Amino acid sequence: MNAFDADVLSEIMRGQPAYVQRAARFSPREQSVPIVVVEEILRGRMNSIRQAEAGRGKLSVERAYGYFEATVAAFQRVTILGYSAAADNLFQQWRSRLKPRIGTHDLRIAAI
Incomplete structure (x- = not known):
């Protein structure tokens, strides 16, 4: 079992080739994420939504929710510790x- 921390997981989610290739060496059943990392990533996504709603974000509200949705879906494919x-x-x-x-x-x- 391989657990990803927030920094590594963020790079994977951004599509950084080196991180994506390294993660691809392990089947989804071998990939895990500590619940503390899930919290950290989801807090960041929710903060992006709040900033977009307030007009202070770099993303549109639609895009911020899209990233949130993709993140939730990604967490459903790995084991949560x-x-x-x-x-x-x-x-x-x-x-x-x-x-x-x-x-x-x-x-x-x-x-x-």
């Missing part, structure tokens, strides 16, 4: 011990 009580326990332990601090999302992804 859930955030369990065990993962949260690890996260809490590591968060209190690690110096320098690691970003919350990165630490949660590692705990999964």
